[in-house]
Every structure is written in structure tokens, then in C-alpha cells.
Amino acid sequence: MILKINHKAQVIATYSQRMIVRTVNGEHFNARIKGKNLRPVCGDWVLIESIKNENEKLITKISVRNNELSRINTRGKREILAANINLLIIVIAVHPEPDWYVVDRYISTAENMGIKAVIVFNKIDLDKKNNKAIDFIQDYKKIGYQTIKCSVKENSNLDKICQIVENKTAILVGQSGVGKSSIINKTTNNILKISEISVVSGQGKHTTANSMMFDLPNKGKLIDSPGIRDFITYAESFSEIISGYKEIKLHGVDCKFHNCRHLREPDCAVKYAVLKGKITNHRYNSFKRLINILKNLKKIN
Ligand SMILES: Nc1nc2c(ncn2[C@@H]2O[C@H](COP(=O)(O)OP(=O)(O)OP(=O)(O)O)[C@@H](O)[C@H]2O)c(=O)[nH]1
Ligand SMILES: [Mg+2]
Ligand SMILES: [Zn+2]
Incomplete structure (x- = not known):
């Protein structure tokens, strides 16, 4: 009898039915899902099996999650975006103008997940004079949320983002074009460039196709997620x-x-x-x- 050997791995990227997983030894594999019922997301710990004569692995089981980042999708259904996260980084920018209702809904999701939410206000190079968004930022500080003003273009305050992510798994969320992928590209030593994991959308613009996890030199992990215009909190009561x-x-x-x-x-x-x-x-x-x-x-x- 041949014994199947299961290996533990973490899902670090998802492309609808396909995933990239990383084993505890740091090896990367392409993987697909066994059966129709498993729905692994970025951050999941899974068991993988080898497939005879194939390099691709088979995901056979998802480990119990510490938490799930969920939203309600356009069809009104619950959708899990990522799992096992311990920091939510809400990225806003001078342009496109922040939607503070969406910021609040991300914050409410973090509160219910029991994790910290931090607001990162990017592209401050475009507004040196402090526009009204700065007043909003003060309000969030008063409630107790950490806020970081930064500019990828001028490389300012990105070290503060790295510091808060140290030894944590954080996900960058926020509307399209605020600079999530740019922050990842500047702060992580990722081998894959963002363009390789992006698809060209209808407008000919690069948009991140799916979530993907990158490592920081300080053992922090940053997950890039595609921009969501109208994030709706999943709540039942x-x-x-x-x-x-x-x-x-x-x-x-x-x-x-x-x-x-x-x-x-x-x-x-x-x-x-x-x-x-x-x-x-x-x-x-x-x-x-x-x-x-x-x-x-x-x-x-
Ligand atoms: N002026 C300025 N532009 C920036 C800054 N950061 C990012 N950008 C630009 O903003 C645009 C969008 O950046 P992305 O990193 O692709 O934005 P994203 O949040 O990943 O967008 P999606 O993947 O669509 O969700 C790019 O043209 C960047 O060069 C910044 O600090 N200042
Ligand atoms: Mg992006
Ligand atoms: Zn009351």
C-alpha cells in the first residue's frame, strides 16, 4: 500500500480555481482544489498532496481559521476575502477622494474580527497644504485609530507601515488606485512584480487580479487585495x-x-x-x- 503524504502549506495567492501555496519549508507550488466544496482564500493553512506525474499539488483540507475577512458581494452573498489576518490596513489617498463610509465599514469589520485597524493616507505629495481629509483623520485618531500619512512617490513614512506589520499578517484594503500595490512593491522584497500578477482591465489599466501575500524583511506579511469600490460589512445582527x-x-x-x-x-x-x-x-x-x-x-x- 502506498501512503499519501500530506504537507502543510499556506495559500499565498489565489486566481479563482488556482492557488500558489508555500510549504513550511518555504517551497512554492501551484495548487488546485480537490472537489468542489473547498474554498481556500489567501492566508489559509491547508494540506496538500502530490499528484502523480504532475508538478501541481492538490489542496485536500483547509485548517480551522483564526478569523475571516468577509464582505457582502454584489449578489448579496457573504464572500470571504482572506483568512488568518491580524491587522487591517485601510488605504486611502488624496486621489481618488476617500469614501469615509467605506472606511467605517472596513473599521467595523476589523472590530468584529477582533483585530486592529490602521488608516494609511497615501499620496500626501499631491496635497502638501492639508485638505479636509486631514480633519477626518483627526476624528479617527480621537476615536483611537492609528493613522499614518505617507507617500510612495516620495518614500515618506513607509518605514512606519513596515513597523506596524512586524511579525504580523496584514492585509491592505481600499478602493482602486489608492496605492496598495505600490506600497507593497516599495516595502517588500517580492520576487514577483505586481504587473505579473495583474490583469489589464477594460480601461487598459493594471488592476490586481486577486489577493497575494508578500514578505517583509521583518517577518511581517502583507497581503495585496484588489480594489473594492463599495465594501459592505458582513453583519448578521x-x-x-x-x-x-x-x-x-x-x-x-x-x-x-x-x-x-x-x-x-x-x-x-x-x-x-x-x-x-x-x-x-x-x-x-x-x-x-x-x-x-x-x-x-x-x-x-
Ligand atoms: N502621486 C502619487 N502617486 C502614487 C503614490 N502611490 C501610488 N501612486 C500611483 O497611483 C496609481 C495607482 O496605484 P496602485 O498601487 O496600482 O493602486 P492600487 O490601490 O493597488 O489599485 P488596485 O490594484 O486597482 O486596487 C499608480 O499610478 C501609482 O503610481 C503616491 O504616493 N503619490
Ligand atoms: Mg493593486
Ligand atoms: Zn441608545
Whole structure:
């Protein structure tokens, strides 16, 4: 009898049905999935098997995940983007102009995953005079989120990004064109250049096809992800939505009703905090907006 030897490996890149995996010894292999039910994502630990007379490996099992980065896709279904992440880096830029509602939804996802979210504000070379985005940045600092202003073009503050990723697995998220792949190219010693893992989109512009993990010299791992224009948080309940907005959760403990939704209830400490300026109008509107989006998608009632 021939014993099949299973090896442990991590998925470091995904291209729909195909993956690149890296074994614990640092060997890279192309791999495909055994059967139709496995859905490995970047960051997954998997078991791989050799296939007779082929270089490609077969992924036979996905290890239990520490966490999952999910969103609701355009068809209203839950989609897992990556797994086993311990830092979410939300990249925004002077251009294209930030969508702060989307920033909030990424933050709420990180809060519910139990991981830290950091806001990286790239391309500051394009706006030396500090535009209104800087005020927003201050608001997020006040809530307790670390923010880093940087420029890939001028190579400024990229070392700060490397520092926070040390010994961690971080994913760069944010809309298309903010500079996620550029940050990766400048900070990692990746062998593959971004152009090789990109496809040319309709506009003739290079867009990252799928997620891919790169190593930093300090044992940090950075995952590049394709730009998503309208990221929608995956949440199943009001309490999850509330947990995603940490200052709302904090003030909410003083509401009259323990299950207050902070919408139309009397004696709501959250609405009072908004009136007093302790919670910004933007963040409260963002919270209500997310509730409406999820209600329309029938994810909560
Ligand atoms: N002026 C300026 N341009 C930058 C900076 N960083 C990146 N860019 C440019 O912005 C454009 C988009 O950068 P990418 O790194 O491809 O953006 P991305 O976030 O990976 O985009 P997607 O892969 O489509 O999600 C490129 O033309 C970069 O050269 C910066 O700090 N300053
Ligand atoms: Mg990219
Ligand atoms: Zn309330």
C-alpha cells in the first residue's frame, strides 16, 4: 500500500480555481482544489498532496481559521476575502477622494474580527497644504485609530507601515488606485512584480487580479487585495453593527434600554453624545447608513 503524504502549506495567492501555496519549508507550488466544496482564500493553512506525474499539488483540507475577512458581494452573498489576518490596513489617498463610509465599514469589520485597524493616507505629495481629509483623520485618531500619512512617490513614512506589520499578517484594503500595490512593491522584497500578477482591465489599466501575500524583511506579511469600490460589512445582527462602531458601543451602555438600537428610542445616550459632539455626525450617519444597507439586503430586520 502506498501512503499519501500530506504537507502543510499556506495559500499565498489565489486566481479563482488556482492557488500558489508555500510549504513550511518555504517551497512554492501551484495548487488546485480537490472537489468542489473547498474554498481556500489567501492566508489559509491547508494540506496538500502530490499528484502523480504532475508538478501541481492538490489542496485536500483547509485548517480551522483564526478569523475571516468577509464582505457582502454584489449578489448579496457573504464572500470571504482572506483568512488568518491580524491587522487591517485601510488605504486611502488624496486621489481618488476617500469614501469615509467605506472606511467605517472596513473599521467595523476589523472590530468584529477582533483585530486592529490602521488608516494609511497615501499620496500626501499631491496635497502638501492639508485638505479636509486631514480633519477626518483627526476624528479617527480621537476615536483611537492609528493613522499614518505617507507617500510612495516620495518614500515618506513607509518605514512606519513596515513597523506596524512586524511579525504580523496584514492585509491592505481600499478602493482602486489608492496605492496598495505600490506600497507593497516599495516595502517588500517580492520576487514577483505586481504587473505579473495583474490583469489589464477594460480601461487598459493594471488592476490586481486577486489577493497575494508578500514578505517583509521583518517577518511581517502583507497581503495585496484588489480594489473594492463599495465594501459592505458582513453583519448578521444589530449588536454586531453596534460593536463595529466602538464609540457608539461605549456610549450605548448608558442608554435607558439595554437593547437600545440608538435610532428612535427615548433616553438614548448615543444620540445625546452626538448632540454634545462626543460622537461625530459623520460616524453616527455612517452607522445608520450601514443599518439601512443591511436592511435593504435583508441581512438584518
Ligand atoms: N502621486 C502619487 N502617486 C502614487 C503614490 N502611490 C501610488 N501612486 C500611483 O497611483 C496609481 C495607482 O496605484 P496602485 O498601487 O496600482 O493602486 P492600487 O490601490 O493597488 O489599485 P488596485 O490594484 O486597482 O486596487 C499608480 O499610478 C501609482 O503610481 C503616491 O504616493 N503619490
Ligand atoms: Mg493593486
Ligand atoms: Zn441608545
